[in-house]
Amino acid sequence: MISVVILGGGNVASHLFKALNKTEQTSVVQWYNRSINSINEFKNEVAIIDDLSQLKEADLYILAVSDDAIKSLSSQLPFKNRLVVHTSGAASLYDIDKKHKRGVFYPLQTFSKTAKIDFANVPICIEALESTDYHVLKNLAKTIGSPTKKVNTDQRKVLHLAAVFVNNFTNQLYRIAHEITESEGAEFDLLKPLILETAKKVQDLSPYMAQTGPAKRSDKKTLKKHLKLLQDTQHKDIYNLLTSSIQRTHGRKKL
Structure with a gap:
């Protein structure tokens, strides 16, 4: 089982949580957002926090935040050498602080909070520095039924x-x-x-x-x-x- 922490409270974060929370192969152990009110409706389904010092250990940390927030948020994470990925199509892999194992888990789809999404129709573009991390991300996509494509930054x-x-x-x-x-x-x-x-x-x-x-x-x-x-x-x-x-x-x- 892949343990996951989601960081961010927007459309992508919400849809990823709903998809991952349905599978038996993943466990969303925690959901962080700086404004806890934005994710308060999910408090009965997952542990929600607004304090980074309370982050639990997990196999993967998904930064589903704005491009401008990736660098700052990743540098504030109170640990190192764990797999941290962002979900952006435009941001660099290297926007994630170098103290982490870095990757990209980019769902190529449009997300609106009220619109239902079938992740079988959401290709996940994956980028990682290490092959072991790539396989973790590929397996994660597989658990929610998404097709995957290994891409480089320019692609x-x-x-x-x-x-x-x-x-x-x-x-x-x-x-x-x-x-x-x-x-x-x-x-x-x-x-x-x-x-x-x-x-x-x-x-x-x-x-x-x-x-x-x-x-x-x-x-x-x-x-x-x-x-x-x-x-x-x-x-x-x-x-x-x-x-x-x-x-x-x-x-x-x-x-």
Whole structure:
């Protein structure tokens, strides 16, 4: 059995606790957060603390905190030579204080506190300095049903950057689409099957092959009509930027 201490009280920490707490192969022995109120709802399921001096010994300490907090928190841990990992896609492995055995346990997924997550659909990107530590992290991922991928720092950082494009930026485009439909009382829900089909298509086709629409076709009349419909200057800029990007990718003349 792998004993784990979780540090942090955000979305990733909450979902990791729920997943790890369900398995018989892991034991979450403690959960730390500097604001204990954030994790107070779990006090009947796990020992919660807000004092680092009370940390118990464990096989693994998971820092599920903001990137800016990793260096400071890891240096404050009152022990050395134990396996400490962070869950960030962008932070360096070496942000963890060198007094520890260091690693990265990066779940490549979007986490919202109220949304359910099936970790079978959450690939875990693993980075470690020692092979024994890598296997501990791989076995931990296995206990919650996650697929794993051994990555280096550069690969993890570009995966995180790409994730911002496919998730954060895409979600902002959904928000803009929601504003556009609301402006004329149209139903955003009518777009949801299209959203699902778009995501489904890239499971089998490359994004290049999956591209459709007026920008790829260089349908100038439609492009001009769309720009005329847009009232928000920022929305026009985004439309022009993405249209230009698609046309550059597919060798079409710009509008």
